[in-house]
Amino acid sequence: MRYAPTIARLISELGKLPGIGGKSAQRLAFHILSMPEEKVRDLSDSIVLARESVRLCSVCQNYTDTDPCSVCDDPSRDRKTICVVENPRDVSTMERMREYRGLYHVLHGVYSPLQNVGLDSLKLKELITRLQKDNEIREVILATNQTAEGEATAMYIARLIKPSGIRVTRIASGLPMGSDLEFADDITLSKAMRARHEF
């Protein structure tokens, strides 16, 4: 049985989204077909509107609809610290913790030669210019992911910033809370051992 071309197209478009496999795309498509037409329009509008209205904050490069964004514009934030993250989602993750009160810088990727992501496509120039212009900044926390690419990117940025005298730190790697030693991988374990501290 062939699908109607418009259904086939919808399934294929949905299947391009991350984490949506063939079966999920089908389930979503059939759900959309069963929705009232105005609800479908709400969904479709929200997609286009979000993409159209959202731009990058000229300071931290996070997604925003105002410039500067609500974090960069918040006078209660600590302007001495910048936390560098890979992508906008990481900003919301950090904010969820409700502990960090400094600013952010979003790289929009990590250095990944295997996936053809070079250093040029990251928002690195913007970070350097920001550090040069803003002499309030005392610390840059590198919070890229604990992956080969995240580590390499963090190391590269650290080397780039260090000469300026600004303190550069990396968020700790170790055993996650609630985890069993037995199931820890070797690299995590060895990192956790090397980073041990007095009790």
Place this chain on the structure above:
Amino acid sequence: MRYAPTIARLISELGKLPGIGGKSAQRLAFHILSMPEEKVRDLSDSIVLARESVRLCSVCQNYTDTDPCSVCDDPSRDRKTICVVENPRDVSTMERMREYRGLYHVLHGVYSPLQNVGLDSLKLKELITRLQKDNEIREVILATNQTAEGEATAMYIARLIKPSGIRVTRIASGLPMGSDLEFADDITLSKAMRARHEF
């Protein structure tokens, strides 16, 4: 941190889709924001277009963009048999098997008083009218799900059709292939025992 209202709206719209929780909605939203604008428009168009162009086949009630649909219109199909399924997705599942060559009838739901789905909202009248008009039909296979609701709906339809003299069958329930007896639930096991056959 508050999200930009358009991002918040996108996350909320995506989160209304089945199987998309809060975290997935966020991941999808940020992915959409990172897509080129024309790709976003493709996605949004495919959603509206599919919903607008697709209607129900006047014969089998499946989604289609032609009327009758490609299955009902296919002269090579066996017109003596109708397989009754809960929803359009089930038609694709049956077709994937490439074994069944009869026609379909899509109920668009099951009788589920707990979820306020009455018999009136199912495409039951359409099935009965179809059986009355089309005297080629010899067998109706009830392939609603093996759930309480699916069983109840099948039983109800069987009772409705039986007086007409058309053969009414139910797809078999039993242990799925590759499964261990040990992990079978009691109802499945008892059904499998009762439906045992000569070897």
